[in-house]
Amino acid sequence: MGEGTIRLFRAIPGPTGLGPIVAKFCRDGEGLLTAFDDAALVSLAALRPDEECEVIGFPALVQKALMAAGEPHGRLAASGHQQATIAHALSDLPRDSIFGAGANHPGLHRALLRTLHELHAFGIDADEMEALASGLPDPLGTKLAEMAVVDQTLIQTLDALGRDTHGRHLKACLEALTDADGEDCRALVLVGGERHPARLRWLRWAAEAGWDLTVVVERHATDGRLFDGAREAEEILGVPAQDVGTGHRLLNNLFARGAHDGPALELAIRSAPDPLAECEWALRGCLEAGPERCGLYIRDLPTYAPLLQAVARRLGVPVCAPQRVPLLTNAFARLTLAVVEFAAGNDVRTLRPVLSSSYLALDGFNRRVVEGGLREAHRMRLLQWDTLNAWAEAHVDRFPWLVKVLQWRESARSAGDDLGGWLDRLRALVHELPWHGAYGGEAYDPARDVRAFSAMQTALANEASVERAVGAVPLDLSGFARRCRTLWEAADVSVPTPEVGVPVATHASALTGVHTLFVLGMLEGSFPRRASQDPILGDEERRAISRLRPIEPPLPLSVDRAAEERDEFYRVCASATHRLVLSYPQADDSRDNVPAFYLEAAAQAAGGATRTDLPRTLLAPPRESCLSAADRAMRAALDAPRERPAPAFLSEDSSRIVVAAPPGERTASELRDALRCAFLYAARHRLHLRPNRREQRWHRLRSLPQAARLLSAEDATAAKRALEEALEAELDTLASEVPEWEIPLLRAGGQRLVADWLTREFAARKLWPMDEGTLRLNVPFGGEGVRSSMPLGVTLSGVAPAVSRFGATKTMHLYSGTMPPVKDFTEADRLFFGLHLLALHEPGAKVQLEVESTNGRRTRLRLDRGDIRRLPAAGLDMEWLVDEDDRDLARRVFFEGVKDSLRRALRTVEVGDMRPSPGDPCDTCEFGELCRRSRAFGEDDSPFGADLRTLGAADS
Ligand code: SF4
Structure with missing residues (x-):
């Protein structure tokens, strides 16, 4: 076993610190480059002068050492395997165990695996968990004992699969019986500021086995206290460290105790109206500085990625944003x-x-x-x-x-x-x-x-x-x-991401030596993130475990994680070599944002910053600054003379001929629509357009009483059965048109309507009786007792849902959507109901309508006041259409008005005019996207100010 070495460097994050160390290591011969943080492997690969030195992950380095030691070991298990094993282990725990309630939740499997890995990093394996558990009070003792069981099951199951974990590999090296010959093995290990005592002990073991190790930890450029993990690493490795790298003024002063000087770095702080605009201005900045010299750092990539991709495509700036969805x-x-x-x-x-x-x-x-x-x-x-x-x-x-x-x-x-x-x-x-x-x-x-x-x-x-x-x-x-x-x-x-483009990173260690770095989403709660405790082992529990291991490094707490945010921001600032642009969105969908306090800290440290608040109205840069074709086109459009909205009428006779209705029969709804809006009438009745809008499905439910023949049902039971059957038949039909989740909603809404209809129907039978045998359902206009001939030579077509009689009073029963009170009737409403009253006309008879509406009312509409009987509690109501006591005068006044309205409606129908008339009907109209004049979102409503609205009005 040869005696290797550990050379320890304390480097300022960024290229000035790490770059020379990597370059020298590679120049001195073959070796391996690795890092505790996988994200940093990209930077190591970028900093090496050639490809002589291989870049590998730290777990792969340990596996190589294990192989060199000739120790039996399994292949590293993927995290998917480990999570599946944890799911299985949890399912074996008793149901009343601490983890029993969430045993089926993938979120718990992931969190538990993360915490087990962290315990392994601090040298706590299943055996030690079990030993610690016996010295801890409940529920922590029980929890740790259960975690030990899960960890043991994890190891056993992976053993059966011929797999292993990185923690076991580290342990296997330290316990290896044979000599591991590490002679001629060289590795550069970037520890950074990571806390991982087990790996650091492994480094000591590797050095003893003959490895020649160059270890790099991070440091503050001057006297700031950052990178607690680096100090812990120095203690565990126990070798003297050499400081390398110099900082610029921002790095020298950021989170420092004293004031320091240094070369300047250009710092800009920018706010944009929203995240989309923030992405646009960042990519415009990349175009300006040259995409190959820029990088983007985005903390909240899931939110920003789709926006960034869309903007990148529009402005023609490729971005490499590795992303998982x-x-x-x-x-x-x-x-x-x-x-x-x-x-x-x-x-x-x-x-x-x-x-x-x-x-x-x-x-x-x-x-x-x-x-x-x-x-x-x-x-x-x-x-x-x-x-x-x-x-x-x-x-x-x-x-x-x-x-x-x-x-x-x-x-x-x-x-x-x-x-x-x-x-x-x-x-x-x-x-x-x-x-x-x-x-x-x-x-x-x-x-x-x-x-x-x-x-x-x-x-x-x-x-x-x-x-x-x-x-x-x-x-x-x-x-x-x-x-x-x-x-x-x-x-x-x-x-997939393009191979070439502006690099996008969520970890600063993946970005080193970027000329201009744009940092997006600098908001409180996002960067820095709020301190939060580990969901498996909270801070108090961690303290209790650490107290039982006094000579070992304590487990990290939420405050340590919060402190690591400062380390990360420092790394971010160190990644830019010339220009750093920190930006934030002023607002998102639902709230105003709070800019991160790091912005002020950075401005103070850098001795000032250029600040820009981009207004919402600035949709493209000035003409001379536009660098993308999309911006040039946008700027040209914005600067061009304002265009009027497209004409809102048919200018060609040939088109009008298609839209104009030939002489013939008309329905009351058709004439009502013609009076509401000519465009609505033409789209619905002449062009037969049927947009598949959700509201339309609900409207279809209002005809259920007619389909179920509610008025003729013998009793409440039969009526309920008939309505429910009609509802199910309608849902069966709708099943092929609507998303699956909407069917239960429609059913619940339909059942509520059924209950209401039943209540009103049987209350109405008591309050408003009809003569026996006079009820007739689905009577066509022109059929017995229902006239089709109207004034001005109009022939009405269609079917009256029901008619009945009580003495000398004839009643037509109608079903409608939401119906306003008579005082709010429009001219179109009066025409519609007036035509139905005219259809009932018979010498010597009184006529009235009984309208069942979906706004929970059944209303009798009469021309005179007569005998007023109402039952508001049951939703039954009575209203009169004319405010005249004299019956004949009332009729004359009302029908004269109907005749005038009919004349106007006929003009629209016959002329083929499609001019939209925005107003109340727009609220329920399904053609707003087509007419482009809907009062809710029409083109007249200019996003650029009042000018186009004025032009639109002039147009009409
Ligand atoms: S949205 Fe309004 S203006 Fe347009 S067609 Fe409908 S009712 Fe007419």
Whole structure:
């Protein structure tokens, strides 16, 4: 066993400290470069002068040493394996154990694994946990004992798989019986400020075994107290350290005790209106400084990454933002899960979400054909799968994939297999299906799906191998589907990044020597992060454990983690060589932000900073400063003469002819819409556009009383049954149109409406009786007692839901959406109800309407005051349309008004005018995106001020 050396350097973070050490190490011969923090490997690779020295992770270095010592060891287990093993170990604990309640939660598995790794780093293995547990009061003693059991199970299970952990490798080296010959082995180890006593002891062991080690810890440039981990490392290694590197003025003064001088670094502090604008201005800065000289540091990458990617594409600045996203954000993974869950389910309609997947490339027509097939099959209830099989066979030419899915279901349905067996079946399903690699849209990246499928398989394979090691329990198809959802919901997948672009880092150690560094999201709570305790072992518990190990370094507490934030900010400041731009968004979606206090600390340390608050209205730089085509186009558009919104009327006769309605029958709703807004009328009644908006589905529920023939139901029981059946039939129809989660909402809303309708119906029967045998349902206009001929030669078409009579009074029963009180009726409302009253006209008879509305009222609308009977508590009400005591005068006044309105509505219908008229109808109108004049979000509402609004008004 040869005697090696440890040369210890204390370096200022950044290239001036670490750069020369790495360069000299590489010049002196072959060796390995490694770091305690994996993120720093990128920087080490960038700092080496050539590729003679290999960069490897620290666990791989230890494994090499173990091999050199000839000690038996397993391959390092992936964290997925370890988490799967922890899940299994937790499931074996008694249900009333401390971890019992969360045993099935992947979040607990991850947190427990993290804490176990931390304990291993401080030399606490399963045996020591058990020993410590006996000296600690409950519940900590019990908790630590349970953690010891979990840790032991982890080791045993990994042993069975031929795998090992990094902690066991470190321990195995220290306990090695044979001499490890480390002669000629050289390594540079960047410890930085990391706390990891077990690794530091390993370094001592490696030096004793003959390794020649260059160890680098971090230091403050002057007299600041940072990097507690580095001081601990020096104590454990016990060798003298040499200081290297010089700082600039910011580094010399940041978090320092005294005032110091030094070369200047340009510091800018910037605020942008929101995170998107912050990304835009950062990338514009990269264009200005040269993308190859810039870097981005973003603490909250999940929030910023999508914005950054969008801005990078728009401004044409490639960015390398290594990122992992939840697996089920991938469409292929979602599609596969949906197919497996469909196959495992009991309802053929669960295939519906799959049909809209672009992988199937079904057009609207074919999608409706399959949806029809699913509905048809579902109606057969117990025979739905046989019916669907037959339907799929009959349509095999158009939908061959459906036959294959059903065949797979058939073979999988009766199977019982372990997870490994199910994984093979899943591969068969995916590879047999036509969509595997077949989708070829413009933005389609097959590699993305290959990565997702590989992540799906890895998640299952990790679990499967652990299950096989501990004795697998066979699963049926539903069990497999549930397992897929649990595992895939917790898994993530990498997002590909371009090989060349502005580097984006979430750890400062990954960025070294960047000319201009942009640091985004400098907000309190984000950077620095709020201090938070470990969810598994809180601060008090850690103190209690550390008290039992007085000669060992204490376990880190939340305050230590908070202090590490200062270390990280210091590293960030050290990463820029010439210019540092710190920025924050002034507000996000829901609140104003608080800028990080580090900004002031940095400005003071640097002796000042350039401050800029970018206004929201500054959408692009001035013309001479625009460096991207997108900005130039935006600036040109902003500086160009303002354009009026596109004309809001049909200018071509040929178009007007299409929109104008030929003479013929009209419905009351059609005429009402014509009076509300010409665009609304034309879109709905002439062009027959039917936007699939959520509100429209709710509107469909209002016709349930008519479908259930509520007015003629014999008693409350029959009425309730009929309404519930009508509701279920409507939901069956809607099942092919709406997302699955919306059906229970619609059902709950529908049931509430049913209860209300029943209450009002039976209260109305008592208060407002009708003569026996006079009720007639669904009477067409022009049928008995319901006129179709209206003033001005109009013939009304359509069907009156019901008419009845009580003595000399004729009543028409209508169903409506939300109905305002009569005092708030618009001209269109008066026309609509007036036409229905005219349809009831009969010499000598009084007429009235009974309107059941979805705003919880049944209202009788009358022309005269007469006998007023109302029951507001039951939602029954009576209103009169004309404020005149004289009956004849009331009728004349009202119908004259109706006739005038009818004349105006006819003009719109016949002229083919599509001019939108924004107003109250916009609130419920589904055509706002098309007319672009909706009062809520029309083009008239200019984001640039009042000018366009004025132009829009002038236009109309
Ligand atoms: S949104 Fe308003 S203006 Fe536009 S079509 Fe509808 S009602 Fe007319």
